[in-house]
Amino acid sequence: MGKIRVNDKFEVDWKPGMTIRDIIKALNFTFPMLVVTVNGKVIPKDEWDTYQVGENDNVRILHMIAGG
Numbered sequence: 001m002g003k004i005r006v007n008d009k010f011e012v013d014w015k016p017g018m019t020i021r022d023i024i025k026a027l028n029f030t031f032p033m034l035v036v037t038v039n040g041k042v043i044p045k046d047e048w049d050t051y052q053v054g055e056n057d058n059v060r061i062l063h064m065i066a067g068g
Contacts, residue, residue: 002055007062014055020048023059033064 003011004023012026020036020043036043037060043051053059 004053004055004057004059006059014053018053020051020053020059023053024048024061027061029061029063031063035062035064036060037062 002014004014004018005011006023006027010027012023020038024034024036034045036045036048038051038053038057040058
């Protein structure tokens with residue numbers, strides 16, 4: 001079993017069939033406004049439960065913060 005590197009900072013154990021939601025849960029990310037990209041492609045939130053991540057995919061999960 002390999003690892004998935006997220007944001008060039010975190011590592012998550014990869015398993016076949018792993019989804020974006022699995023990665024978010026594994027990292028305990030609870031911020032409500034996230035943007036997720038896999039290999040540079042933005043993945044809509046409604047696909048996080050079904051979009052499967054490959055072992056060597058480049059995953060980025062960004063917190064969206066607004067200021068004024």
